């Protein structure tokens with residue numbers, strides 16, 4: 001969103017107001033080609049930060065008056081389109097045939113197959129691609145997903161800007 005410049009009537013292209021909603025989920029993965037511990041089946045508690053920009057609603061009497069988007073709505077949409085599928089799932093690379101065969105042998109196992117190795121970089125990219133279609137221009141308020149940050153551990157994360 002462009003905020004008007006304080007000293008003139010033109011929008012200030014250097015100001016941008018964003019909001020961020022944090023969500024967490026647990027998931028398993030492995031990095032099949034990695035030459036250390038990461039090749040083993042293991043899991044993380046992932047922390048996902050969803051950053052949006054958009055017009056601030058200025059309409060008295062409306063529940064989201066003064067907001068870019070209700071934080072509860074951001075969470076509900078992320079859960080519906082991503083987190084409910086990924087939480088307590090095993091995220092597996094489509095070409096990791098050994099692990100896919102193992103997961104397929106277990107009835108009703110929660111498995112998410114992605115088209116790339118599930119490093120935090122690749123997962124952040126997949127998350128961004130899923131969520132941008134969910135938020136962008138929702139409600140016609142120039143709403144846009146500007147950033148996804150995904151923490152694999154408190155010390156390691158990836159960020160992708162829209």
Ligand SMILES: [Zn+2]
Pocket residue numbers: 029038042043044152
């Ligand atoms: Zn890992």
